[in-house]
Amino acid sequence: MPASPRRAAVIGGNRIPFARANRAYANATDLDMLTTTLDGLVARFGLAGERLGEVVAGAVLKHSRDFNLTREAVLGSRLAPATAAYDVQQACGTGLQATIAVANKIALGQIESGVAGGVDSASDAPIALNDDLRRVLVKLNAARSTTERLALVGQLRPGQIVPEIPRNAEPRTGLSMGEHAARTALEWGIGRTEQDELAARSHRNLAAAYDRGFFDDLLTPYLGLTRDDNLRPDSSADKLATLKPVFGKGPDATMTAGNSTPLTDGAALVLLGSDEWAAEHRLPVLAHVVDAETAAVDYVHGGGARGADHRHSTDGLLTAGVFAVPRLLERHGLSLQDFDLYEIHEAFASVVQVQRRAWEDARFCRERLGRDGALGAIDDGRLNVAGSSLAAGHPFAATGGRIVATLATLLRERADSEKTDQRGLISICAAGGQGVVAILETKA
Amino acid sequence: MAVTELHGAPSLGPLYASAAVGAVLPGRATTLPDTELVRRGVTVDPGHFADYARVCGFRVGAALPVTYPHLLTFGLQVVLMAGRSFPLPLPGLVHLANRITVHRAIAPSENLDVRVWAERFTAHPKGARVDLVGEVAASGEPVWEGRSTYLARGASAPGDPGGGSGDGDGGDEVAEPSEPAVPTGPASALWRLPGDLGRRYAAVSGDVNPIHLYPLTAKAMGFPRAIAHGMWTAARAVAALEGRLPDAFTYDVVFRKPLLLPSTAELVTARDDDGGWRVAVRGARDAERIHLVGHAGR
The missing domain is CATH 3.10.129.10 (Hotdog Thioesterase)
Incomplete structure (x- = not known):
């Protein structure tokens, strides 16, 4: 193994416009969307018939029949059928984690090229059989005699027809992601106005990016959509301020449908490769994957993890990025301000603000992050400058691919216009108390 | 004897x-x-x-x-x-x-x-x-x-x-x-308890006490609805500490107010200085309504 592995290049990306659940993509499956997105990528970069190193993607809401979702997408695409593929799943971290997996293999020289990303459909979500019914059916399938079968049929009950309704709840806490985030927002004192302002800025930035053609090279229209249908270019903090809170209770509740992401359908992929592979294929390099870090927090019981007298009793479900980023900075001797652009996934506006607030809190940074003082602030003008999930929507596993392709393109633009090297930071929170962060760089 | x-x-x-x-x-x-x-x-x-x-x-x-x-x-x-x-x-x-x-x-x-x-x-x-x-x-x-x-x-x-x-x-x-102090603060978990929980636990435990089975049989015994088995509540609470407890320990629980079915309840956990865990099960709407207080540790 080389002492210092080469860095994988981000060559480009492709996604379909994201659609609010049960609208434009109501009849599309994960496999439909992933295959379409992959074919769009193949077409854009002239990869038809090519055998790539591998394709890695995943879905959070996944039917059991889709156990080999990504491989099936490859087989249905214009890529050479000899392209290997596998699925990953790390909740909303899936797309970025897939990117890291492919980038690492490229860095080690195990592969020369690869595609990473994810897809999710909240419309075509799997609904499980009632668990009692499922168990009887499983036994029925295994039964060897008629007597055995009849006895099992006798266990069937009308009530078992009621399916298991999928809940957007953490298995161990029974709380939805929004309820978790509302709790964390309250602990950190994240106000309603700052959340609404962040949401309005996301819509404004995304609309501006579309208007200037930023997504022309990043998007394939699908089923009549050419833009994300959640985007409201005329959104404003004042309008958002009129919405009623949907998460949290009482007068302290701040989280609304406007400053939270809606359930969304969509897919996004990123093309990665070695510099040599890119050059051979006459493809430009947008950025390089420098390094990545994944952190996890004890959002379940937590007790005692913090300083005994600290005001927080447990870490928030979506706060692992708070811990992942300083570990990554440490490894590279960087400060939080050594970045030109930041992409912090807007699962909820409050999630972005909690991360910023934690890094600005000197006591928290000392006690929990082992730093001498605060990591400091992030400029609004450098954060999610082409919009993010609040405006685009958030098809869970697709978000990582959208963000990597967006940031790499933005860094390339800035490097070309400012003639200076550019560096960007990504932070994506995920269910299960996890957070995935990564650094991208572009040479001028 | x-x-x-x-x-x-x-x-x-x-x-x-x-x-x-x-x-x-x-x-x-x-x-x-x-x-x-x-x-x-x-x-x-x-x-x-x-x-x-x-x-x-x-x-x-x-x-x-x-x-x-x-x-x-x-x-x-x-x-x-x-x-x-x-x-x-x-x-x-x-x-x-x-x-x-x-x-x-x-x-x-x-x-x-x-x-x-x-x-x-x-x-x-x-x-x-x-x-x-x-x-x-x-x-x-x-x-x-x-x-x-x-x-x-x-x-x-x-x-x-x-x-x-x-x-x-x-x-x-x-x-x-001695009864452990009731842990307070935000819940570690929200439990949505179905109406047939008593019958489900009765089926595995053999505890077919009518107060746990049906609203009618519970009413006959003076309860407004069926109530959850105390030992189910105790089991569910300690199960939530999966991975956090040593192989050898003592688990103490005190049962307080009956946990009516169906209902939603909250689990609260707190780690003690000695590494043990205090647990409580309380009403989801009324945090003062305590169903169980417990301690698990050495």
């Missing part, structure tokens, strides 16, 4: 039924039976273990859940309590508190010897209380102990009405477990 050996698990439904009839007949004993019930060579049925784990939220793993051996002792407890030689009527007995100590991880494949007896029959401000003690051994080595404290409302116990230690009913001096 006379030792009576049982071969096979007792069938609890008929015992409850005969105890219900016996409860209204005169001629009940006034002291605890001087009997120890024993079952030797008990094995755990893998299917039953899995069903229990599923209902209570445990993993089907390499060790029995800390509350599982209670089921092995519970059947013997009922045999003891349903008999005419037991001084308190089984129907209407209220489970006040429970203490379990597990000395090491118990594999589901082990051969277990189970002993049960009653002791500490004493007065309680609301009636009389008694402890049913269970002990589980593997190859002669005690691996698990359980002490279930029950209250018979309005009943009287011989001896000092001020309560306190045993009074010649064969009980040892046992320190009264």
Whole structure:
């Protein structure tokens, strides 16, 4: 193994416009969307018939029949059928984690090229059989005699027809992601106005990016959509301020449908490769994957993890990025301000603000992050400058691919216009108390 | 103490039924039976273990859940309590508190010897209380102990009405477990408890006490709806600490207000300085409504 592995290049990306659940993509499956997105990528970069190193993607809401979702997408695409593929799943971290997996293999020289990303459909979500019914059916399938079968049929009950309704709840806490985030927002004192302002800025930035053609090279229209249908270019903090809170209770509740992401359908992929592979294929390099870090927090019981007298009793479900980023900075001797652009996934506006607030809190940074003082602030003008999930929507596993392709393109633009090297930071929170962060760089 | 050996698990439904009839007949004993019930060579049925784990939220793993051996002792407890030689009527007995100590991880494949007896029959401000003690051994080595404290409302116990230690009913001096402080703060988990939870737990535990089964049968016993089994609540709470507890520890619970079904409840956990965990189950809407307070640790 080389002492210092080469860095994988981000060559480009492709996604379909994201659609609010049960609208434009109501009849599309994960496999439909992933295959379409992959074919769009193949077409854009002239990869038809090519055998790539591998394709890695995943879905959070996944039917059991889709156990080999990504491989099936490859087989249905214009890529050479000899392209290997596998699925990953790390909740909303899936797309970025897939990117890291492919980038690492490229860095080690195990592969020369690869595609990473994810897809999710909240419309075509799997609904499980009632668990009692499922168990009887499983036994029925295994039964060897008629007597055995009849006895099992006798266990069937009308009530078992009621399916298991999928809940957007953490298995161990029974709380939805929004309820978790509302709790964390309250602990950190994240106000309603700052959340609404962040949401309005996301819509404004995304609309501006579309208007200037930023997504022309990043998007394939699908089923009549050419833009994300959640985007409201005329959104404003004042309008958002009129919405009623949907998460949290009482007068302290701040989280609304406007400053939270809606359930969304969509897919996004990123093309990665070695510099040599890119050059051979006459493809430009947008950025390089420098390094990545994944952190996890004890959002379940937590007790005692913090300083005994600290005001927080447990870490928030979506706060692992708070811990992942300083570990990554440490490894590279960087400060939080050594970045030109930041992409912090807007699962909820409050999630972005909690991360910023934690890094600005000197006591928290000392006690929990082992730093001498605060990591400091992030400029609004450098954060999610082409919009993010609040405006685009958030098809869970697709978000990582959208963000990597967006940031790499933005860094390339800035490097070309400012003639200076550019560096960007990504932070994506995920269910299960996890957070995935990564650094991208572009040479001028 | 006379030792009576049982071969096979007792069938609890008929015992409850005969105890219900016996409860209204005169001629009940006034002291605890001087009997120890024993079952030797008990094995755990893998299917039953899995069903229990599923209902209570445990993993089907390499060790029995800390509350599982209670089921092995519970059947013997009922045999003891349903008999005419037991001084308190089984129907209407209220489970006040429970203490379990597990000395090491118990594999589901082990051969277990189970002993049960009653002791500490004493007065309680609301009636009389008694402890049913269970002990589980593997190859002669005690691996698990359980002490279930029950209250018979309005009943009287011989001896000092001020309560306190045993009074010649064969009980040892046992320190009264102090009730753990109720942990407060945000909930660790929200539980949505279905209306059939009592029937589900009854099916795996054999505890077919009518107060747990249906709204109607519970009403007949003076409850507005069916109530969750105390030992289910205790099991579910300790299951939530999966991965956080050592192999050997003591789990103390005190049962407070009945947990009506269906309902939503909250689990609250707090880590103590000594590494143990305090747990509480409280109402989701009314945090003052405490159903269970417990402590798990060394």
